[in-house]
Amino acid sequence: xxxxxxxxxxxxxxxxxxxxxxxxxxxxxxxxxxxxxxxxxxxxxxxxxxxxxxxxxxxxxxxxxxxxxxxxxxxxxxxxxxxxxxxxxxxxxxxxxxxxxxxxxxxxxxxxxxx
Amino acid sequence: xxxxxxxxxxxxxxxxxxxxxxxxxxxxxxxxxxxxxxxxxxxxxxxxxxxxxxxxxxxxxxxxxxxxxxxxxxxxxxxxxxxxxxxxxxxxxxxxxxxxxxxxxxxxxxxx
Numbered sequence: 001x002x003x004x005x006x007x008x009x010x011x012x013x014x015x016x017x018x019x020x021x022x023x024x025x026x027x028x029x030x031x032x033x034x035x036x037x038x039x040x041x042x043x044x045x046x047x048x049x050x051x052x053x054x055x056x057x058x059x060x061x062x063x064x065x066x067x068x069x070x071x072x073x074x075x076x077x078x079x080x081x082x083x084x085x086x087x088x089x090x091x092x093x094x095x096x097x098x099x100x101x102x103x104x105x106x107x108x109x110x111x112x113x114x115x
Numbered sequence: 116x117x118x119x120x121x122x123x124x125x126x127x128x129x130x131x132x133x134x135x136x137x138x139x140x141x142x143x144x145x146x147x148x149x150x151x152x153x154x155x156x157x158x159x160x161x162x163x164x165x166x167x168x169x170x171x172x173x174x175x176x177x178x179x180x181x182x183x184x185x186x187x188x189x190x191x192x193x194x195x196x197x198x199x200x201x202x203x204x205x206x207x208x209x210x211x212x213x214x215x216x217x218x219x220x221x222x223x224x225x226x227x
Binding site: 033040041042043044045048058059088090092103104105106107108109111 | 163
């Protein structure tokens with residue numbers, strides 16, 4: 001069973017609010033990811049990190065920001081939520097690709113609804 | 116055209132049937148992943164393979180690197196196998212090396 005946790009699982013908020021989605025893993029993985037998934041659609045990478053103090057933008061443009069101050073923690077923040085941000089956000093982690101076969105471990109997801 | 120294509124998009128089977136889900140890709144890869152996503156949204160990694168074949172219980176995954184094609188087979192399917200099965204590939208080049216490209220998934224429903 002994967003040791004990667006996301007909170008909150010579900011969140012309904014009003015437009016303009018600042019939100020932070022939390023993601024923590026206890027596997028000591030260097031690489032962490034945030035994916036966005038709309039219903040019935042494929043996952044899109046929005047942010048990733050190779051380790052502490054490393055953050056990179058993914059393939060899908062996003063108004064969110066991330067930080068990586070500790071290895072185990074990779075929070076995602078939206079400064080001013082809008083209805084277009086309504087989606088499911090999935091956090092994942094893996095060892096760096098050159099150290100291992102790169103299996104991904106996913107959190108349970110955070111389903112965000114912005115009214 | 117998506118770099119990772121899955122077929123079929125939707126699949127309904129009777130309990131006990133043998134199921135095959137296909138995945139084709141058009142980029143150079145270092146590995147291919149099969150993932151399972153349950154209705155609640157959580158995703159579990161089933162297989163990661165770069166050649167040949169892997170088996171875990173009733174699940175079998177194969178890959179043909181020359182043809183850029185992989186299949187996921189489920190033997191003796193059961194209603195608890197109902198989920199979305201996602202194919203994803205790891206790029207083997209460029210700055211985003213190791214990041215995955217995902218297919219849209221195959222929604223499987225197994226009826227009792």
